[in-house]
Amino acid sequence: MSERMDPSGRTFEITDGDAHAVVYEVGATLGGFTSGGLNRTEPYPPTQRPPKGAGAVLAPWPNRVRAGQWSHDGVAQQLPLTEPDAGNAIHGLLRHVAWQCDQHVSDGVTLSAVATVQPGWPQPVRVAVTYSLENGGLVVSTTATNLGDGPVPFGLGFHPYLRVGDIPTDELALALGAHTELPLTDQLPDGDEHPLAGADPLRTGLVLAGEVLDAAYGGCAPADGDTLVRHRLTAADDQGTELWADPAFGWVQVFTSDELTGHGRAVAVEPMTCPPDALNSGTDLVTLEPEKSWTAAWGLRPIA
Template sequence: MSPSGTQVELRHGAYSAVVTEVGATLRELRHDDRPLVVGFGADDIRPNFRGAVLAPWPNRVTDGVYTFEGQRRQLPLTEPDRGNALHGLVAWVRWEVLEQSESSAELRHALVPTPAYPHPLDLRVRYALDDDGLHWTVSATNTGAGAAPYGTGPHPYLVGGEGRVDDWSLELPAAEYLAVTPDRLVPVGVETVESAGFDFRSPRALGDIFIDHAFTGLTADGDGVARVHVRAADGRGVVCSWNADECPWVQIHTADRPGEPGNRIGLAVEPMTCPPDAFNSGTDLVVLEPGASHQTTWTIAAL
């Protein structure tokens, strides 16, 4: 069996996608056989959270420690070199394929309560291809007796075209970013994008810039949708879009891994319902009451 489990193949028109059982991961997304995300082989262990679903929190919890409703909890330190709990609890678990058609699939995982996160959640991920691209929906229902802290986001690495991140341009409608410490990426406060050279509200070349930050202060289009465009020199590229009210944050990472084959081969664009360390700050944290549900959707499309 593949390390990523069952492979779910989807197709609609010029779009095709492959979703895996492990992590409900988006392993491939193509348009006319042009890759829109950095993929990986069916026989490979997924590298660097490529295409994973992040829940019940995206990004990091500092020291893996948080307090909710007066109870202090210690999460597993899944980023041991920085001492953080990274990207939730479901990126490396198997998801059940509930239903599948030619162009869509729904997967489910029942998150069991643990001392670190004592909240049972019914998690669903739906992938659907149509003429407008791939619609990627994550929903969660609290099946427990108490309130649960919650956040989510995806982890695709977008591919602008030929070459690497240095060869592409970025359009990012964000006025602010979350500054972090250089070693452990601990949040220290929100600053303007101009202060760090991160102003991409008008499209400009990425070049050799390093980014691994969460952005906010998003400007949505008239339909309430925030759109991040990544383009190659020939004008083609990829766009990630979402409801800016549902996900007021987006993590951008230039995938810097010097000396590794994956160095700067894709731009991570991760819409998030909350910022890093929201379990501690409470900023935009979703609190799911017993029986309550939360749902949000992202779309990735060719340009």
């Protein structure tokens, strides 16, 4: 008798004190993270696929590739158009495959998958993601390894929708550790990156009521005296959820959606190592040499 499989595959739960996370086999997707008794990300059950990309791992590139076309070592590449209405390739190659569980312990789980050689992708890249809990927070570490015989570009992103418990998104303020904005038209680059003013609400705390956002921000860097990039979603009483990241995540996409179930309006804060359409622009791509690896981490923690 065959075993039934949920759309999101097997469920891996991890717990440490009052912190708890759910990770799904298909896409190595973060299905939910709670700490201090509060949801810190938008949860969803394994009986459905990630709504609006919730919790997805975006590799070997994040966001969109215009028309799915790019060039590698002078050879034209054509990726499948996984955003068919707009005619783009979106969010990499690993969102809809079952990842291998390499290790699962009480407070952590590691899953891996290979972006194989296929139409539009010239070298195999193994991606391993470890989710672990410590001190009430979630740490997400990713290692990408080139399994091929030639160099290949690589970009990485994640797609969490942040929450502060059940406080409505419109009552929260978002402050980014970004310094620039990349103009987008139809969610693709259209113009040069330009600075965000120091007093820009997205730097100091933009109240999300009435805001419709789908934009890419760059120049994400640690504040003076810090070693990490920090993006914060906070309530009026200063409690909140922080997304921190290694400086390798120099970009962040912010996306508001009215289409998630269970909590009404939601805001995705997506750490990325490169901007949309980076396979064409080359901006901030990592070059993976044969048999070489690259590692970077981000995470979530409660703000008291």
